[in-house]
Amino acid sequence: xxxxxxxxxxxxxxxxxxxxxxxxxxxxxxxxxxxxxxxxxxxxxxxxxxxxxxxxxxxxxxxxxxxxxxxxxxxxxxxxxxxxxxxxxxxxxxxxxxxxxxxxxxxxxxxxxxxxxxxxxxxxxxxxxxxxxxxxxxxxxxxxxxxxxxxxxxxxxxxxxxxxxxxxxxxxxxxxxxxxxxxxxxxxxxxxxxxxxxxxxxxxxxxxxxxxxxxxxxxxxxxxxxxxxxxxxxxxxxxxxxxxxxxxxxxxxxxxxxxxxxxxxxxxxxxxxxxxxxxxxxxxxxxxxxxxxxxxxxxxxxxxxxxxxxxxxxxxxxxxxxxxxxxxxxxxxxxxxxxxxxxxxxxxxxxxxxxxxxxxxxxxxxxxxxxxxxxxxxxxxxxxxxxxxxxxxxxxxxxxxxxxxxxxxxxxxxxxxxxxxxxxxxxxxxxxxxxxxxxxxxxxxxxxxxxxxxxxxxxxxxxxxxxxxxxxxxxxxxxxxxxxxxxxxxxxxxxxxxxxxxxxxxxxxxxxxxxxxxxxxxxxxxxxxxxxxxxxxxxxxxxxxxxxxxxxxxxxxxxxxxxxxxxxxxxxxxxxxxxxx
Numbered sequence: 001x002x003x004x005x006x007x008x009x010x011x012x013x014x015x016x017x018x019x020x021x022x023x024x025x026x027x028x029x030x031x032x033x034x035x036x037x038x039x040x041x042x043x044x045x046x047x048x049x050x051x052x053x054x055x056x057x058x059x060x061x062x063x064x065x066x067x068x069x070x071x072x073x074x075x076x077x078x079x080x081x082x083x084x085x086x087x088x089x090x091x092x093x094x095x096x097x098x099x100x101x102x103x104x105x106x107x108x109x110x111x112x113x114x115x116x117x118x119x120x121x122x123x124x125x126x127x128x129x130x131x132x133x134x135x136x137x138x139x140x141x142x143x144x145x146x147x148x149x150x151x152x153x154x155x156x157x158x159x160x161x162x163x164x165x166x167x168x169x170x171x172x173x174x175x176x177x178x179x180x181x182x183x184x185x186x187x188x189x190x191x192x193x194x195x196x197x198x199x200x201x202x203x204x205x206x207x208x209x210x211x212x213x214x215x216x217x218x219x220x221x222x223x224x225x226x227x228x229x230x231x232x233x234x235x236x237x238x239x240x241x242x243x244x245x246x247x248x249x250x251x252x253x254x255x256x257x258x259x260x261x262x263x264x265x266x267x268x269x270x271x272x273x274x275x276x277x278x279x280x281x282x283x284x285x286x287x288x289x290x291x292x293x294x295x296x297x298x299x300x301x302x303x304x305x306x307x308x309x310x311x312x313x314x315x316x317x318x319x320x321x322x323x324x325x326x327x328x329x330x331x332x333x334x335x336x337x338x339x340x341x342x343x344x345x346x347x348x349x350x351x352x353x354x355x356x357x358x359x360x361x362x363x364x365x366x367x368x369x370x371x372x373x374x375x376x377x378x379x380x381x382x383x384x385x386x387x388x389x390x391x392x393x394x395x396x397x398x399x400x401x402x403x404x405x406x407x408x409x410x411x412x413x414x415x416x417x418x419x420x421x422x423x424x425x426x427x428x429x430x431x432x433x434x435x436x437x438x439x440x441x442x443x444x445x446x447x448x449x450x451x452x453x454x455x456x457x458x459x460x461x462x463x464x465x466x467x468x469x470x471x472x473x474x475x476x477x478x479x480x481x482x483x484x485x486x487x488x489x490x491x492x493x494x495x496x497x498x499x500x501x502x503x504x505x506x507x508x509x510x511x512x513x514x515x516x517x518x519x520x521x522x523x524x525x526x527x528x529x530x531x532x533x534x535x536x537x538x539x540x541x542x543x544x545x546x547x548x549x550x551x552x553x554x555x556x557x558x559x560x561x562x563x564x565x566x567x568x569x570x571x572x573x574x575x576x577x578x579x580x581x
Contacts (some may be wrong), residue, residue: 295532
């Protein structure tokens, strides 16, 4: 097969236009290409010219006769073919010890062989997986495919029950500390849009394997090639259930409402796939001699704007084929572009940066608290991203050096432990202090402010109860840091306004007095884990047979990277357990 990049077409192109453009670029006839072999490898939007927005495709295909060996080059016009590279897909095989994947006759892609170790294998070692978020799910799936029948313990409830608890919390503010937006089957990712972004190149095929797995269990095939793929919270719930059922079918077992307790060294491999909200487990690990260390994370606010304003800034008038708002049937409609996204960053100049994080087009700001007396928020979107408002975290990174050198109080860290572990505890305590302050502002309601005269409707912005609070900015007062988070974020917002006109226009006093339709809410603290547990080349930490993975212990950031980390850890354990590799 051959690869062709940068196939640019008007967003309203037809299938005939698509095929004709590809044929024209390689200077052959449409009939000279075997369209049954066509694969869309990547699709993005080029919106630099607002009057001529384009879709940009990277594709792979064969020429007629290539499969039967008659010829691999076009018979017509072959003298001036646009430079093409051979397309050789990298395929990840989840089966330990299996031969390299071979293409199956009649398929468009090379897929792993449907071979796995028998679930009745005489091998009696069954790995224990602690936590059933993205890392735990994919680690368990790999174990199950290789016949190791994992035992999974999840402190929260199944998704069916967890969803009910989350909706109840949004309505009544009655928090179940073991079943919420952060804890339960699917992890925090199940209630945060299901964004599948990664900044790393897929050199081993593992990312594509993850996407194919999601598609196999119910996700839309478009995630295989879209530039910023997402599943949506509503659909992701069903996808996770289907993967879980497959793991059980292959011999795995899941114990919900089961809080794992560390008991020291074990003979059975234990995968620690805990999330970044598992502070009680972090403390438990430290008390039992695990070498947790401090790690940087980011804190800040969430901002919300009308999605139509973001669309106008990114796409101009291209989306205005119908009124954007005003009727229940505005989406889905013949909207080729979908709601616009953004990714923004600003160098403050003091060694720190402010950036947008977890941008949710057509989404909602949600109360993601999981401990009583503390408040943290997040963002999410449904599959159709049909909400009227876009939201994103606007955060600034704080490092261990920033926090450990501050005079902020209270920072107790009274547990008897080594200096590095004590520093890890102080990072956790700093995060908790911010969340307590946010909770106390309005007794657990999400505190927010809007610009004067704004017509933003808070009821359409939030999932969870919110309350206007002029005290919002005080959450970041008197932290003892060498920089002022409020001031840095305001500088960044003003800079972002130059990129997206209408994003922000504020006074010098604070980032919450604005003159444009704008909403800001707090606080965002769970951008990543405040601690990390190092591991060796075999993915094992300093305590034998414990394998930290995923975001909670510092080895991932988002669904895809955490899933990949879970897979890598599980493959290494399978190799050792099955004495292969």
